[in-house]
Amino acid sequence: MSAAAEPLATAPDPFAHLALFYRDDREYLDGTLPFVRAGLAAGEPVAVAVPGDRLRLLRDALGDDAAAVRLVDMREAGRNPGRIIPGVLRAFADDRPAGKRVRIIGEPVWAGRSETEYPACVQHEALINAAFRGRAVTILCPYDAARLPARALADAHATHPVVIPAGPGPEYRSDAYAPDAVAARCNEPLPPVADAMTFPFAAASLPGARHAASGEGRRLGLTGVALEDLAIATAELTTNSVRHGGGSGVLRVWGENGRVVCEVRDRGRLTDPLAGRHPAPHDQRGGRGLLMVNLIADLVRVHTGDEGTTIRCWFGPR
Numbered sequence: 001m002s003a004a005a006e007p008l009a010t011a012p013d014p015f016a017h018l019a020l021f022y023r024d025d026r027e028y029l030d031g032t033l034p035f036v037r038a039g040l041a042a043g044e045p046v047a048v049a050v051p052g053d054r055l056r057l058l059r060d061a062l063g064d065d066a067a068a069v070r071l072v073d074m075r076e077a078g079r080n081p082g083r084i085i086p087g088v089l090r091a092f093a094d095d096r097p098a099g100k101r102v103r104i105i106g107e108p109v110w111a112g113r114s115e116t117e118y119p120a121c122v123q124h125e126a127l128i129n130a131a132f133r134g135r136a137v138t139i140l141c142p143y144d145a146a147r148l149p150a151r152a153l154a155d156a157h158a159t160h161p162v163v164i165p166a167g168p169g170p171e172y173r174s175d176a177y178a179p180d181a182v183a184a185r186c187n188e189p190l191p192p193v194a195d196a197m198t199f200p201f202a203a204a205s206l207p208g209a210r211h212a213a214s215g216e217g218r219r220l221g222l223t224g225v226a227l228e229d230l231a232i233a234t235a236e237l238t239t240n241s242v243r244h245g246g247g248s249g250v251l252r253v254w255g256e257n258g259r260v261v262c263e264v265r266d267r268g269r270l271t272d273p274l275a276g277r278h279p280a281p282h283d284q285r286g287g288r289g290l291l292m293v294n295l296i297a298d299l300v301r302v303h304t305g306d307e308g309t310t311i312r313c314w315f316g317p318r
Contacts, residue, residue, distance in 0.1 A: 085277040161173060
């Protein structure tokens with residue numbers, strides 16, 4: 001296994017996005033520890049955002065060096081893949097001195113991600129390439145080759161231009177790299193769900209939409225912060241529909257596997273693939289609706305096209 005995980009010398013873009021395949025703890029550490037330590041030795045800011053068990057393994061192996069690394073539990077910070085770019089990766093990279101290369105280990109795809117979550121994970125990995133194009137950032141994404149399904153490893157080849165294989169062997173350029181095609185494929189239709197509470201809305205009925213969502217969420221068992229977040233998401237999405245989606249839309253709320261799902265459909269179309277993933281400048285007024293939803297929801301899925309846009313978000317007990 002290559003230990004350095006550096007961008008290849010011929011890469012024209014200062015941004016490097018690498019997939020690291022591993023099969024056990026030793027291969028994980030062989031691929032990640034040198035990456036972190038090389039960054040620290042060069043005086044580069046380093047962050048590690050991986051699931052908690054991987055985080056503990058790497059922190060223990062780093063010893064005293066762990067104090068110089070930003071450590072993030074991806075199961076918490078990246079529960080919704082749509083929040084990883086603005087809330088984890090950009091939040092770290094943007095807060096560092098301009099011109100200084102930044103290194104990040106990010107593991108958004110792990111065994112146990114649900115079938116509902118998985119397309120959002122792949123879409124996230126594809127969109128990283130657009131989000132960091134032209135920036136001096138290196139992101140290394142570990143993939144558990146022993147536990148993840150074959151499609152996850154194939155998708156890693158399609159979303160990462162450089163792959164580091166499990167075991168001995170040099171890193172190589174992926175012939176399957178096609179992030180734009182992957183992002184388009186993940187723009188999956190979200191079929192309507194039967195028996196959902198349905199509330200058509202327009203400008204005058206925006207307060208009613210929020211109250212309807214809160215009432216149904218409460219009936220389905222949401223309380224406290226989760227119920228408040230459902231109300232906020234409903235207000236943001238329905239207001240966006242009125243302002244940018246043709247002036248009206250349809251709200252639906254239902255229960256699914258112990259969580260509450262809120263969906264808003266309208267006639268608008270999102271033209272920016274990174275909509276909802278751009279961090280908002282501190283002095284910006286407005287324009288934070290979908291970003292806010294990404295930051296507070298457990299999961300967000302979006303489908304947009306000529307027929308309109310559907311945004312679906314999940315909320316569970318907190």
